[in-house]
Amino acid sequence: xxxxxxxxxxxxxxxxxxxxxxxxxxxxxxxxxxxxDISLSxxxxxxxxxxxxxxxxxxxxxxxxxxxxxxxxxxxNYLSSNIRKNIQMIFQDPYASLNPRLTVGDIIAEPLIIHKxxxxxxxxxNVAATLELVGMQQSDAARYPHQFSGxxxxxxxxxxxxxxxxxxxxxxxxxxxxxxxxxxxxxxxLMSIKKEQQLTYLFISHDLASVAHIADRVIVMYLGQIVxxxxxxxxxxxxxxxxxxxxxxxxxxxxxxxxxxGVSILGEAAxxxxxxxxxxxxxxxxxxxxxCVFTVPRLESSCKNGDSxxxxxxxxxxxxx
Numbered sequence: 001x002x003x004x005x006x007x008x009x010x011x012x013x014x015x016x017x018x019x020x021x022x023x024x025x026x027x028x029x030x031x032x033x034x035x036x037d038i039s040l041s042x043x044x045x046x047x048x049x050x051x052x053x054x055x056x057x058x059x060x061x062x063x064x065x066x067x068x069x070x071x072x073x074x075x076x077n078y079l080s081s082n083i084r085k086n087i088q089m090i091f092q093d094p095y096a097s098l099n100p101r102l103t104v105g106d107i108i109a110e111p112l113i114i115h116k117x118x119x120x121x122x123x124x125x126n127v128a129a130t131l132e133l134v135g136m137q138q139s140d141a142a143r144y145p146h147q148f149s150g151x152x153x154x155x156x157x158x159x160x161x162x163x164x165x166x167x168x169x170x171x172x173x174x175x176x177x178x179x180x181x182x183x184x185x186x187x188x189x190l191m192s193i194k195k196e197q198q199l200t201y202l203f204i205s206h207d208l209a210s211v212a213h214i215a216d217r218v219i220v221m222y223l224g225q226i227v228x229x230x231x232x233x234x235x236x237x238x239x240x241x242x243x244x245x246x247x248x249x250x251x252x253x254x255x256x257x258x259x260x261x262g263v264s265i266l267g268e269a270a271x272x273x274x275x276x277x278x279x280x281x282x283x284x285x286x287x288x289x290x291x292c293v294f295t296v297p298r299l300e301s302s303c304k305n306g307d308s309x310x311x312x313x314x315x316x317x318x319x320x321x
Contacts, residue, residue: 005043006079007168007200008065013038013074015057015064019273030273034060036224038074044167047194047201049215049232051208051247053269057224058204062089062170065202080167085115088161092173094153098145104131104156105141111164130159133196134189151182155189162193169194170202175210183207187214208251212236220244223280224272226299230309240302240311242285279313287315 015035018028034057042048050058063069065076066089080086088111091097098107105127112123128138134155145153154174161169171190175183187210194201205211211218211232218235220228220243228241239245267284270276276283282292291314302309 006041007044008042008079009077010038010040010065011075011077013061013064013076014072015060015069016072032272033224033275034272035064035071036275038224038226040219040226040229042168042200042202044200045198046216047203047214048217048219049203049205049211050219050221051205051211052221053206055269055272056221057272058221059092059172060224061221062172062202062204066170085111085164086167088164088166088169090154090157090161090169090171090174093177094150094157095145095177097157098153098160100145102144103141104136104143104145104148107145107156108141108160108163111160115164117164126163127159130163133162133193134159149182150178151186154178154182154186158186158189158193162197162199165197166199168200168202170204172204173206174203175205175207183210190214208236208248220247223270223275225280225312227281227312228310229299230302234302234309238302238309240309241281241313242287242315243281289315 013035014037017032017034019030019032020028038057038061040048050061052058060069064071066087067083078087102110105124108127108130109123112118112126117123118126124141127141131138131140136152136155136159140148140156145156148156154177158174174190175186178186190201191214193199201214203211203214215232218230218232219226220235220241222243228235228239228244235244236248239248270280270283278294279285279288279292279297282288285292297312297314299310299312301307302311
């Protein structure tokens with residue numbers, strides 16, 4: 001990959017959280033291994049999706065990238081001089097992420113004020129134009145978040161994210177709090193804004209149908225680790241890791257009937273307080289061998305799909321979907 005194409009590069013990122021007992025001098029009760037040796041890159045103009053079950057570390061990764069959390073180890077190389085301005089985040093719950101005491105106009109204008117962009121009149125004009133861009137009315141600027149539906153609140157959150165002209169948007173489960181009837185509208189809005197403003201997206205979701213629709217590349221995470229990555233077509237047409245295979249087969253698909261037998265996800269995920277030895281997925285994997293218990297697999301090229309498709313599993317048998 002040409003370095004000039006890169007927007008963001010992450011190397012060997014680690015983030016752990018200490019759990020402490022209640023009280024002022026609470027003792028440490030354990031360590032949550034949220035991110036373990038995460039390495040990835042994001043190209044300018046692409047949509048990179050991260051998928052996985054709840055608790056796999058997707059949202060923690062987003063918060064480390066945006067510096068809401070500080071990494072314990074590793075390096076983040078953001079190829080822009082002003083990361084605070086050029087990276088914005090869209091959160092899962094549009095109501096919780098909007099200040100109920102501020103008008104919509106003030107909420108959307110806040111990034112402009114923080115970064116000292118424009119005069120008051122210019123900011124008001126920018127807010128009006130951005131509201132229209134996300135499918136809202138200029139008059140909505142004088143109203144408050146509680147006066148809108150969930151889908152409208154997410155449009156407001158998107159407007160706030162794009163108004164300062166960022167290069168990079170992190171969308172952390174932006175559809176999960178919305179009605180199914182509204183999800184496709186917001187997804188299409190995100191795609192149209194990306195094309196119009198030439199944005200780069202990190203799209204975090206557990207909804208594989210949405211990921212297949214929007215993503216150029218996909219990373220699959222399990223218990224704080226990357227277990228597979230590749231182009232969207234590679235992941236969905238020829239999943240190499242048993243966990244990815246199970247996720248895809250478990251996802252409901254109109255017109256394909258019941259999922260195939262033998263590829264469902266077995267049992268419950270292990271706790272991040274005490275992750276399994278060796279391959280973190282081995283307690284649930286139907287293809288487990290003795291070496292899986294002791295050996296941590298590395299992300300390596302899939303011989304079936306080429307160098308861009310990486311799988312952290314020596315077993316790369318790919319069932320036909």
